[in-house]
Amino acid sequence: MLGGLGFGPAIDLSRCTLAFDPRLGPVCESQLGPIPGGGFVCPHHACSVFDYSPAVEPLLPRAEATPDATVF
Amino acid sequence: MRLFFEIARTGFAALCLHPLRSGVTICVVMSILVPYLAGVGLSHGIRDVAEDSLRFGADLTVTGIRFGRTVPIPLSAVDAIRQIEGVSEVVPRIVGALSLGKNREPAVLVGLPHGRLPKDVTWVQGQFSDSSGMHEFVVGTQLATRLSLKVGSIIPPFYRSAKGERLSKVVGILAPDAPLWQANLMLTSLETAAQVFDQPDQVTCLLVSCRAGYADQIKTAILRIASPDSSRGTIRYRVASRQELGSLLPSGWLHREGIFNLHFVLGFAVAILAMLVTSGAGLSERRREIGILKATGWQTDEILLRGVVESLLLCLAAASGSVVVAFVWLKWLNGLWIASVFLNGVDAAPSFEIPFRLVPVPVLLAFLISAIVVLSGTLYPTWRAAIVPPRDAMR
Amino acid sequence: MSVLLETRNVTKIYRPGTRMEVRALDDVSLSVASRSSVAFTGPSGSGKTTLLALLGAMERPSHGQIFFQGRDLRSDSDAELTRIRRKMGFVFQDFALIPSLAVWENITYPLIPRGMSGGERRKLAQSLLDELGLPEKIDKRPHELSGGEQQRVSIARALAGRPEVILADEPTSNLDDAAAVELIAVLKKTHTAGTTLILSSHDPRVLAIAETVYRLKSGRLVATDR
Ligand SMILES: Nc1ncnc2c1ncn2[C@@H]1O[C@H](COP(=O)(O)OP(=O)(O)O)[C@@H](O)[C@H]1O
Ligand SMILES: [Mg+2]
Numbered sequence: 057m058l059g060g061l062g063f064g065p066a067i068d069l070s071r072c073t074l075a076f077d078p079r080l081g082p083v084c085e086s087q088l089g090p091i092p093g094g095g096f097v098c099p100h101h102a103c104s105v106f107d108y109s110p111a112v113e114p115l116l117p118r119a120e121a122t123p124d125a126t127v128f
Numbered sequence: 129m130r131l132f133f134e135i136a137r138t139g140f141a142a143l144c145l146h147p148l149r150s151g152v153t154i155c156v157v158m159s160i161l162v163p164y165l166a167g168v169g170l171s172h173g174i175r176d177v178a179e180d181s182l183r184f185g186a187d188l189t190v191t192g193i194r195f196g197r198t199v200p201i202p203l204s205a206v207d208a209i210r211q212i213e214g215v216s217e218v219v220p221r222i223v224g225a226l227s228l229g230k231n232r233e234p235a236v237l238v239g240l241p242h243g244r245l246p247k248d249v250t251w252v253q254g255q256f257s258d259s260s261g262m263h264e265f266v267v268g269t270q271l272a273t274r275l276s277l278k279v280g281s282i283i284p285p286f287y288r289s290a291k292g293e294r295l296s297k298v299v300g301i302l303a304p305d306a307p308l309w310q311a312n313l314m315l316t317s318l319e320t321a322a323q324v325f326d327q328p329d330q331v332t333c334l335l336v337s338c339r340a341g342y343a344d345q346i347k348t349a350i351l352r353i354a355s356p357d358s359s360r361g362t363i364r365y366r367v368a369s370r371q372e373l374g375s376l377l378p379s380g381w382l383h384r385e386g387i388f389n390l391h392f393v394l395g396f397a398v399a400i401l402a403m404l405v406t407s408g409a410g411l412s413e414r415r416r417e418i419g420i421l422k423a424t425g426w427q428t429d430e431i432l433l434r435g436v437v438e439s440l441l442l443c444l445a446a447a448s449g450s451v452v453v454a455f456v457w458l459k460w461l462n463g464l465w466i467a468s469v470f471l472n473g474v475d476a477a478p479s480f481e482i483p484f485r486l487v488p489v490p491v492l493l494a495f496l497i498s499a500i501v502v503l504s505g506t507l508y509p510t511w512r513a514a515i516v517p518p519r520d521a522m523r
Numbered sequence: 524m525s526v527l528l529e530t531r532n533v534t535k536i537y538r539p540g541t542r543m544e545v546r547a548l549d550d551v552s553l554s555v556a557s558r559s560s561v562a563f564t565g566p567s568g569s570g571k572t573t574l575l576a577l578l579g580a581m582e583r584p585s586h587g588q589i590f591f592q593g594r595d596l597r598s599d600s601d602a603e604l605t606r607i608r609r610k611m612g613f614v615f616q617d618f619a620l621i622p623s624l625a626v627w628e629n630i631t632y633p634l635i636p637r638g639m640s641g642g643e644r645r646k647l648a649q650s651l652l653d654e655l656g657l658p659e660k661i662d663k664r665p666h667e668l669s670g671g672e673q674q675r676v677s678i679a680r681a682l683a684g685r686p687e688v689i690l691a692d693e694p695t696s697n698l699d700d701a702a703a704v705e706l707i708a709v710l711k712k713t714h715t716a717g718t719t720l721i722l723s724s725h726d727p728r729v730l731a732i733a734e735t736v737y738r739l740k741s742g743r744l745v746a747t748d749r
Contacts, residue, residue: 058238059221059335060185062309063178063373065171066472067270069225070234075472076309077181078376079189079333079368080223081198131638138635145623413622420619423581424633424680425609427602515601519581522619 135430139437149414153506154446156402157498160395161450162457164497166466168490169458173483174471175377177307182370182377186219186335187343189373190350192363200330201363205353209334212349214342219244220331222321228286233274234473235267237314239321239331246315254279254300262320266300269479270311277301289326296320304480311480312473343369396497403505411509418513419521428514435510436503443502447495451486458484526593527688527719528578529554533587535573535742547573549742550587557687560720562733570742571723572616572692578721579613579690580604592687609637612681612718614691618673620665620680626652627661630679637684651679655709671702678709688719695726707732 066075073081143150190209192201201220209218222239245256246266256264267277277283277298285293302310322328338346347367354362421431457466463482468474471482513521535548548570555561555578563571576582577589580596589596591607599607620629627648634644645661652658655675665673674694681689691710695703703726711732714720722729730736738746 058240058315059219060181060189061223061238061313062181062307063376065174065470067308068234068312068473069223069236070227071472076236077223078373079185080191082366082368130640131636134635134638134640138632416619417621417623420621421632422605423579423608423613423615423619425605425684426633426636427605430636517582517601519576522615 132433135433136437139434140441142434142438143441150442150445153403153442153502154449156399156505157443157446157501158450158453160399160501161447161494161498162453163395163466163469165450165454165486165490165494166458166463166484167470169454169484169486170463170467170470170482172485172487173458174308176485177483178377179374181307181309182373185370187338187370188336188347188350189368190334190336191332191366191368193366194361194363198366199363200327200332201334201365203329203331205363205365206334208353209336209350212346214339214346215336216339217337219335219337220318221333221335222318222325222327223332224321224325226287226324228271228283229275231274233271233312235271235312235314236309237316237321237324239316239318239324242317242319245317252300252302252306254298256299256317262317263294263296264299264316264320265296266302266313266315267298268302268311268313269304269306270475271314272298272301273475273479287324287326289323290328291323294323306480308471308474308480308483311478396501399501400504403501414509415513415521416523418510419518419523422514422521423518431514432507432511435507435514439502439506440499442506443495443498446502447491447498450494450498451491455486458482525557526554527557527559527591528721529590530574530577530584531588531590533574533577533584533589535570535577535582536585539585547742548577548584551739551742551744552587553737553744553747555688555719555721558717558719559735560714560722560733561735561737562722562724562730563737563739564723564725564730565739565745568741569739571739573742574739575613575690575692575721575723579611580607581613609633609684610687612678612684612686612689614674614677614681614689614694616692616694616696618665618670618677618697620673620676622665625662625664626657626668626676629665629676630683633680633684647683648679651682652676655679656705669702670697671699671706674698674702674706675709678706678713682713682718686718688721689713690721692723693725694722695724695729703728 060079061077063077063079064075066072069076069080190201190205192199203220206218206220209215219241222237224237225234226237227234242256246252252266254266256266265283267275271277275283279298279301281298283296283298285295287293300315302313302315316324318331322330336346336350347369350365350367354364418431422428457463462478463484464478465476467478467482468476531552533548533551534546537543537545537547551570551574563574565571573582577584580589580591583597591610596604596607621632624632627645630648630651631639631644634647639647649658649661652661655678657672657675657679660668660672660676665676668676674697678689678691678694681691689710694706694710698706707728710720710722710729714732720733722733724730736748737744738748
């Protein structure tokens with residue numbers, strides 16, 4: 057319908073973009089340090105059953121494939 | 129063998145003989161299992177809806193980056209990408225956050241080119257006019273409830289752009305059975321959205337459809353494009369393909385770490401303690417009963433068998449009760465209150481249908497967990513009472 | 524006459540090694556013949572209940588030996604002691620009925636691990652209750668019965684397993700006069716039917732049915748009457 061919208065446990069963008077849809081922003085901006093067990097606390101989305109790891113790896117261009125598009 | 133069943137039967141009888149104790153035990157177990165099953169059920173439900181959102185979504189989603197952060201894309205990029213071989217369609221889209229009303233209700237504003245707006249879809253009541261569609265909005269159920277909007281309502285000016293402010297009109301309300309992310313949606317034309325955010329000629333993402341087999345190739349091509357954005361330097365692109373997003377979908381609850389599991393482990397520990405305390409409440413009576421059994425010739429293992437049967441029946445009752453309650457809660461009560469615990473931004477009484485699916489593995493785990501809790505809570509005291517001389521237990 | 528139970532220099536110390544140490548029984552030696560009836564008497568706290576519990580294989584002595592049918596119980600495991608308890612019927616001073624069970628279940632619960640079916644158990648409970656004069660109380664709960672009736676249920680439970688010996692701890696202490704008289708009659712009848720009786724009591728009417736009366740004081744056997 058809308059080209060695909062919605063993915064996670066949040067139903068608006070007010071707090072965590074990643075929890076609404078990782079297509080709009082691949083990282084959770086609110087992640088705080090690690091908690092025992094290896095998870096990360098995002099005060100807005102980790103209280104749910106969902107815990108997406110930051111989508112940086114698969115979503116950002118890989119350096120060797122796109123030498124001229126490396127941003128980092 | 130018959131002896132075994134006779135003793136097992138007394139375990140069942142013992143369950144009914146102490147309705148209060150059994151009831152408390154079942155309640156304690158259910159109080160941790162129901163939120164657990166509801167949470168996992170919701171997560172599977174959302175996963176299903178998210179899969180649909182991926183399947184019916186674009187093949188590639190393109191966003192812009194500067195300094196490694198997400199930024200808008202100039203509308204001119206649409207043409208550049210259309211040139212790439214294999215691209216069948218590029219749709220610009222604006223997705224932005226804003227807040228409305230005196231309570232500053234959060235809303236997600238989505239703008240799509242006028243021709244792409246849903247004209248006559250089952251999950252919209254009402255429709256956009258055939259003309260420009262300027263300042264016409266279709267709003268989500270929750271937003272409509274919170275702002276008491278109906279089809280035909282006029283929204284007073286809520287933004288101020290270079291072109292001044294305008295009244296907006298609600299031309300449609302999304303149906304409650306639309307996917308949950310539409311709850312706070314405001315759907316409008318691309319031009320209106322650009323005006324609301326006052327970002328002429330910019331969009332937040334591009335939705336690219338590809339001919340079969342071209343996706344990877346197109347992705348690489350897009351990543352090679354660096355759009356010079358007039359005087360403001362160059363924008364690079366980030367491309368998310370359907371597979372990459374799909375890989376984000378959690379493959380099972382065990383893969384999900386973080387606070388939920390932590391809470392659950394804590395709840396579990398608390399439940400075991402609660403069980404020990406509540407069984408401690410009836411403990412002197414229980415100890416005495418076991419002492420009497422032992423004094424009158426019951427062997428320790430026979431007493432334990434009776435206790436095991438009692439505990440297993442208890443945990444069976446608790447676990448199946450939890451499954452039923454979780455189902456009823458999510459299905460017929462539509463996740464009243466509990467959905468807002470697990471879903472971010474949802475009202476206590478959700479104004480849309482909560483997606484959920486109860487799957488076998490967590491249900492089996494629920495049985496296992498309740499077995500552990502009940503056995504540690506009731507069988508352990510039984511065993512303690514059964515191994516001492518009967519006179520001690522009876523005291 | 525063969526010896527059913529025998530104690531040799533039995534001492535029972537509660538909470539040994541602490542300041543609260545209690546010497547409940549001190550060097551008690553006696554023997555109880557099969558089919559005889561004996562009674563222990565003595566002031567409260569003299570160790571009657573403790574002695575009965577030791578004779579009933581409910582506890583182990585701190586020192587000394589106890590023999591049941593010539594077998595030294597010292598080396599027996601808990602499971603073996605339990606098996607020996609199945610040959611005895613114990614009547615507790617406070618009745619020790621299970622409050623949540625009906626009368627007939629209370630009477631025959633000890634027989635479940637011995638493989639008796641529910642139907643048989645109910646029939647047995649009915650016949651015992653008929654004998655003890657409580658035929659219509661079979662489905663009542665213990666709290667619906669008077670003290671005397673509870674005591675008789677407790678005796679019915681002790682008799683249900685056809686024990687070699689009945690051990691009754693102050694069987695009349697919680698009963699009114701009429702109930703006590705009835706109860707003594709029941710005990711007498713049981714004894715006549717060939718069951719060994721071991722009683723503890725202050726009640727002269729109970730002591731009257733005993734062939735031997737042992738007098739205890741502060742855990743010591745101080746006298747033997749008859
Ligand atoms: N389980 C126990 N722990 C500590 N002391 C006990 C225990 N049972 C009995 N006693 C003590 O042993 C003594 C003898 O008790 P008991 O055999 O009940 O006497 P009786 O039945 O003649 O009144 C009493 O001083 C009593 O306090
Ligand atoms: Mg006593």
